[in-house]
């Protein structure tokens with residue numbers, strides 16, 4: 520080998536080593552990888568920003584005008600942004616003075632069982648299991664092995680009387696990274712006290728996956744529901760296949776009963792043709808159909824009329840999963856309409 524070429528190789532190697540050294544000193548995005556698939560509406564972002572390398576980090580989600588602006592005052596910046604369903608384009612830009620010192624673009628896909636166009640993951644995207652890697656660099660500040668406080672014995676039947684002080688969230692190792700998962704109005708009991716390991720198994724493969732089908736996990740604690748439903752004649756499609764989390768978030772949501780959408784929207788999601796109420800009342804006289812929302816429920820005081828006013832979302836002994844103990848349509852109407860006075864009033 521001519522000496523000159525050898526000399527060049529040495530120089531090239533030297534330069535790349537120096538770059539690698541310098542690389543550790545530069546701004547680096549650690550999570551998420553490009554092309555990840557998520558179901559949850561928040562994207563967790565974690566990057567190292569060495570002291571003095573940038574003043575701030577701007578994150579644009581789908582080119583929105585107001586980026587998230589993170590003041591770069593720590594060597595590690597961990598934050599999160601909100602995702603819409605489907606493909607999201609994330610642009611991360613670090614700024615120092617008047618200059619862009621770092622720039623990257625990545626795409627993530629948020630899938631959902633409830634949106635037909637987003638059930639299937641498009642080509643080029645795949646689920647990345649965060650907890651399948653060791654993440655030594657995160658362990659400097661975060662605890663990545665679960666402790667006993669991450670699993671607490673809690674039953675829906677004693678929950679109200681429990682001493683929740685003793686079950687505080689801050690005792691959970693999951694809290695520091697996943698605190699957004701319970702930041703909603705309605706929080707599911709075990710998530711509210713950060714008993715994450717009630718459902719997520721650290722021994723599972725992939726780590727923390729939920730090994731049992733939904734319903735089996737849910738019925739472990741909701742034993743009365745299990746008993747009640749096994750006695751019913753008819754069961755609702757998604758319940759029959761054990762898909763409780765198609766309707767209920769196991770963590771938290773903005774809707775009562777931790778429903779992933781308000782009841783009416785949830786039902787209409789799969790039964791669009793029933794939204795009009797024409798299936799209840801539809802003839803030449805009632806071209807508008809029967810109301811299915813935006814009216815007070817005459818039977819369940821304080822609640823709004825919804826699909827669940829007439830149908831049980833889980834199971835029933837009566838036709839069409841009726842929520843009343845009636846065998847005929849006429850008797851059903853009577854539950855809310857007084858036959859003598861025609862008032863909307865239970866008999």
Ligand code: HEC
Nearest residue numbers: 549550563565595597598599656657659660695696697699
């Ligand atoms: C130098 C210490 C440090 C390191 C290293 C670090 N973090 Fe953090 N992280 C923090 C602190 C402090 C918080 C709480 C931040 C806050 O609430 O402002 C946090 C919060 C988080 C959050 C929650 C952010 C949010 O807004 O919901 C996630 C997720 C996270 N870290 C992931 C990671 C990951 C992944 C790594 C490794 C790639 C990592 N962190 C490395 C210090 C660190």
Ligand code: HEC
Nearest residue numbers: 563647648649650657661662665669692693696715719727
């Ligand atoms: C260092 C921060 C950190 C800690 C501590 C942490 N997680 Fe995570 N976890 C993440 C990030 C980042 C993701 C990927 C983004 C997402 O799906 O939310 C994730 C994803 C997950 C997932 C989805 C599957 C996967 O591997 O991507 C589950 C389930 C989960 N975490 C459960 C837990 C539980 C339970 C605990 C506590 C015992 C915990 N995590 C502690 C950061 C953390």
Ligand code: HEC
Nearest residue numbers: 557558559693697700709710713714715717718729764769
């Ligand atoms: C009642 C059971 C239950 C409890 C309690 C629970 N989870 Fe989950 N979690 C689930 C199920 C079911 C999924 C969906 C997983 C799947 O489809 O494999 C899930 C998914 C997740 C994911 C992935 C999010 C996504 O959609 O990509 C994360 C992260 C997570 N859980 C974190 C937590 C944390 C942190 C806690 C504690 C506050 C917790 N979970 C408590 C049942 C539970």
Ligand code: HEC
Nearest residue numbers: 673674675678679708709717733736737740763767769776
């Ligand atoms: C570890 C035990 C546990 C598991 C597993 C569990 N739950 Fe719960 N659930 C509770 C507790 C505790 C409450 C809170 C009861 C209260 O607020 O009084 C609750 C409350 C609920 C509520 C609200 C009930 C109401 O009347 O407001 C719903 C809905 C629910 N759970 C659904 C589910 C679903 C769906 C699953 C499976 C994905 C599940 N649960 C798994 C313990 C559990």
Ligand code: HEC
Nearest residue numbers: 734737738741744757758761762763765766776782827832
């Ligand atoms: C098709 C959507 C859907 C599915 C699937 C579903 N639920 Fe529900 N669930 C609802 C709705 C809607 C309500 C609120 C009903 C109301 O307004 O009275 C509810 C209420 C509840 C409640 C509180 C009230 C009660 O009936 O005790 C619990 C607990 C519950 N669900 C558990 C479950 C479990 C466990 C599963 C799976 C076996 C499941 N749900 C599957 C829609 C669903």
Ligand code: HEC
Nearest residue numbers: 753755756757765782785786788789826827830832839840
């Ligand atoms: C994820 C999709 C999905 C959601 C959400 C959903 N359903 Fe269904 N529903 C089904 C399937 C699947 C069937 C079974 C279809 C069949 O057997 O023809 C069904 C059947 C029904 C039936 C007919 C039962 C019978 O025996 O005639 C009623 C009534 C019903 N659903 C009401 C509701 C109500 C009320 C809600 C909201 C609380 C709801 N559905 C939400 C998928 C869904």
Ligand code: HEC
Nearest residue numbers: 786787790793794798799809810811825826828829839848
């Ligand atoms: C006022 C009571 C009432 C309300 C509100 C109501 N339904 Fe119905 N539903 C009925 C009756 C009555 C039937 C039986 C119709 C028949 O057999 O002609 C029925 C039947 C059904 C069926 C089974 C029909 C079939 O073709 O097998 C589904 C699915 C259904 N309803 C869904 C819904 C949804 C979704 C909503 C909310 C948008 C809703 N219902 C609101 C009374 C109601």
Ligand code: HEC
Nearest residue numbers: 799800809810814815817824828829848851852854855863
């Ligand atoms: C869960 C209670 C409930 C049941 C069951 C019920 N309705 Fe109604 N109905 C209502 C409510 C609430 C209204 C709206 C009253 C108002 O506008 O103030 C209404 C309105 C009506 C109207 C007036 C419609 C309009 O737009 O002016 C008719 C007619 C009617 N119902 C017929 C029926 C028939 C027929 C049945 C049986 C197939 C039935 N209802 C079952 C609650 C119910």
